[in-house]
Amino acid sequence: MNGLAVFVLLAAAAVLLLAPGRGLPGIGPGPSAAQPNTEAGVSDPALMLDLVAAMLKAGQPLSSALAIVAEGVDASTARCLGRLLGASSLGAPWETAWQLACSEEAGPAGTGTEPVSAAFLALGPALRFTATTGAPSAAVIHSHADAMRRRRRAESKRRAATLGVRLxxxxxxxxLPAFVALTVVPLLLSLVPGWQ
Known part of the structure; x- marks a missing residue:
């Protein structure tokens, strides 16, 4: 009987692993074979800033660095970066190009407007100095990325502290009811004479 139970469990595990959309790498069809990941790309603005700073340090101009970063970010941020680069390549000043890139865009086939990416909006203050002055500012951009991470860490600690209060x-x-039912009630019942 034990051999049959083990066989049934192994067969069930194999069916679950090899079902469409699941599987082990190289054995069964995985998620990439079943459906493509449409939300692939970097969505962390601090990481985007670090990438831009690294390319600036390597000698790339800001427009080239943003174009390269736009290839690896999520779709919404890539669209906003594309609008920013398009406007600046046409000769628009930074503020005008930023406002054009931050305007809400029309969604597909009359579905309304799509909001501007929050990651893209977070890039603005860090990139403004580099774009308006032309100074080599990889250190400034790195410091903005570090400040973003510090703010995120502080917010996480604050939310964790409030979680203890809410719980x-x-x-x-x-x-408390379990404690009363399992400890206090039996103790009181044992003190009652004639209970046993």
Whole structure:
């Protein structure tokens, strides 16, 4: 009987692993074979800034660095970067090109407008100095990326601290009745004479 149970469990595991959309690499059809990932790309603005700074340090101009970064970011940010680069290549000043890139774009086939990427909006203050002065500013961009990470870390710590406060009531409502039922009630019942 144990051999049959092991066989059934192994067969069920094999069916789940080899089902369409799942699988082990190289064995079964994985997610890439079933459906392409449409949201692929970097969506972290701090990482984007580090990439731009590294390319500036290597000698690339800002427009080339942004064009290269646009190839590896999520679709919404890539569209915004494309509009920014298009406007600046036509000779628009930085502020005008930024405003054009930040305007909401029309969605596909009358679905309304698509909001501007939050990652793209976060890039603006860091890139403004480089774009308007032309100074070699890889260190400034790196410092902006570090500041973003510090703010994100501080926000995570703040949210984790508030989570402890928010969990007090639900945990108290769940734990206190169990404590009373499993410890206090039996103790009181043992003190009642003639209970046993």
């Amino acid at each position: 007090v009531v639900p945990l108290g409502l769940c734990s």
